[in-house]
Amino acid sequence: PTPVNEPILNYGPGSKERVLLKEALAEARSHQQDIPMYIGGKQIHTTKKGKVVPPHDHQHVLAQYSIGDKTHIQQAIDAALAAKEDWENLSWEHRAAIFLKAADLIAGKYRYKLNAATMLGQSKNAYQAEIDAACELIDFLRFNVSYMSDIYKQQPPVSPRGSWNRVEQRPLEGFVFALTPFNFTAIAANLPASAAMMGNVVVWKPADTQVYAANLLMEIFREAGLPDGVINLVYADGPETGEVIFNHPDFAGIHFTGSTKVFQEIWKTIGTNIHKYKSYPRIVGETGGKDFILVHPSAQTDIACTAIVRGAFEYQGQKCSAASRVYIAESLWPEIKKQMLRDIASFKMGGTEDFSNFINAVIDERSFDKLAKYIDQSKSDKGVEIIAGGNYDKSKGYFIEPTVLVVDDPKYTTMCEELFGPVLTVYVYVDKDFDSILEVIDTTSPYALTGALIAQDRYA
Incomplete structure (x- = not known):
């Protein structure tokens, strides 16, 4: 058939x-x-x-x-x-x-x-x-x-x-x-x-x-x-x-x-x-991935935002195809940031039996502890700002809030290593450096599983 x-x-x-x-x-x-x-x-x-x-x-x-x-x-x-x-x-x-x-x-x-x-x-x-x-x-x-x-x-x-x-x-x-x-x-x-x-x-x-x-x-x-x-x-x-x-x-x-x-x-x-x-x-x-999204200066901010938050946080980021590092043009960052924070704030977190919960738990305590360690480290590292999430609790379930880190260094740890959880790292690049950021993306991680380029300009 x-x-x-x-x-x-x-x-x-x-x-x-x-x-x-x-x-x-x-x-x-x-x-x-x-x-x-x-x-x-x-x-x-x-x-x-x-x-x-x-x-x-x-x-x-x-x-x-x-x-x-x-x-x-x-x-x-x-x-x-x-x-x-x-x-x-x-x-x-x-x-x-x-x-x-x-x-x-x-x-x-x-x-x-x-x-x-x-x-x-x-x-x-x-x-x-x-x-x-x-x-x-x-x-x-x-x-x-x-x-x-x-x-x-x-x-x-x-x-x-x-x-x-x-x-x-x-x-x-x-x-x-x-x-x-x-x-x-x-x-x-x-x-x-x-x-x-x-x-x-x-x-x-x-x-x-x-x-x-x-x-x-x-x-x-x-x-x-x-x-x-x-x-x-x-x-x-x-x-x-x-x-x-x-x-x-x-x-x-x-x-x-x-x-x-x-x-x-x-x-x-x-x-x-x-x-x-x-x-x-x-x-x-x-096997694994360290999947990127590259947002070109010509991108529509609403399309980029949806791709980022859904790509990163569906199933708590526990997919080898999940977005985990994002490169956003400086000119678009204020609007995308506003939309991202709005969307993330709308996510409910809890058990799967409540169908209104978009975010559920990570798979086990080992995964929880590993992710918590990365989040704790980011709180003390210079050049890292947590703009969403950053909290976690395993008293009832292995819950980690959808977390967004903004980093000054495009080679920061969470830009390079596969975390396999709801932690997204953002690097904001200068618009005119678009060509050079392609090289950064290609050399940051050994993984080459998935990636997305979001743009309206087909000649970019």
């Missing part, structure tokens, strides 16, 4: 979807789940448990989950390899049908339950959960089936007389390790699902702070007809997991989204162990 983008529900007051989502939130909070691992289709419970708490209400326990060890990682690999032959020999149309069914389940039966799990477990407001756990994930699954079909269609255009040139796409020779992040339910699902869709078998380890939604995703995949052992969901210590995975001869690839430092260590480990593997593992990853 030809894929189309899933329509976004708005959850406005009085809407049917708002009522259904509220019911799903209440149901999720009303009882504590016992979340297992899934290995070879079996639910595996252990005596060692971790807790799932809403980041915005960390005294409330949503669930406890079983934590595995090296033995469980080995069992997951064994289960994946045992499922490999039947799965890779299944026609691609049948594999596709399973994930199209999963997309339909998410679009219908499980939409509100999965959004609620994302809102509670990852502290996303209703709109952010809808565009992630529902729409983006549904699009991933449906469009990936279309892309898979396109890949299989790619065949040599010419065959010499007496022969037939053809390309056969085969899964990797071994298992794929999917290591997924906390911030997007859609990415957490897509990393194992896209590999499995192409006939691979997968060991999937989500972030500890995304377990709540990951468990529901696994239930959805199973209901959609995914055979046992194709995707094996494990929760375990990262280094312990890596020790088993990256020393296994059948390790064939990794699909990763997370921090740059972790990915660099993984790449280094795979390189060191390359002689141990039966094949050359595929390494696919997406």
Whole structure:
């Protein structure tokens, strides 16, 4: 089927979807789940448990989950390899049908339950959960089936007389390790699902702070007809997991989204162990960013302001694509500053169950403490002015106010390092220095993920 983008529900007051989502939130909070691992289709419970708490209400326990060890990682690999032959020999149309069914389940039966799990477990407001756990994930699954079909269609255009040139796409020779992040339910699902869709078998380890939604995703995949052992969901210590995975001869690839430092260590480990593997593992990853917005003197201030505050503070800035450093023309700064402060002042902060809250909590205490440290340092550093926010409180949830720093030095720490939170740094440049500020942007950070230039002058 030809894929189309899933329509976004708005959850406005009085809407049917708002009522259904509220019911799903209440149901999720009303009882504590016992979340297992899934290995070879079996639910595996252990005596060692971790807790799932809403980041915005960390005294409330949503669930406890079983934590595995090296033995469980080995069992997951064994289960994946045992499922490999039947799965890779299944026609691609049948594999596709399973994930199209999963997309339909998410679009219908499980939409509100999965959004609620994302809102509670990852502290996303209703709109952010809808565009992630529902729409983006549904699009991933449906469009990936279309892309898979396109890949299989790619065949040599010419065959010499007496022969037939053809390309056969085969899964990797071994298992794929999917290591997924906390911030997007859609990415957490897509990393194992896209590999499995192409006939691979997968060991999937989500972030500890995304377990709540990951468990529901696994239930959805199973209901959609995914055979046992194709995707094996494990929760375990990262280094312990890596020790088993990256020393296994059948390790064939990794699909990763997370921090740059972790990915660099993984790449280094795979390189060191390359002689141990039966094949050359595929390494696919997406990591950090230090994303910029450059406001040209010709920019419209209202457009620039919206891009800045929404780009920086949606989902508390916990996106690798979030704006975190802004360069604004001096002539526009007074008006943009006024509009920014007005907009930020309108943001309500609190739990996700109150749909009027635009700002929710950062993901956990470690993130909170790191961000608080940067904010405290900025308060004592010369050449830094905090014009918005600067306060934080973790007594009930891990709340950090949307914070804006204005700096004299374009190479100040928060202009260079990825913070992954609701902290935005602004540098005001002299209009005539526009060309030189491009060089500053390019040399300030090693990251080159996203950036935006806002201007009306197309010849700028």
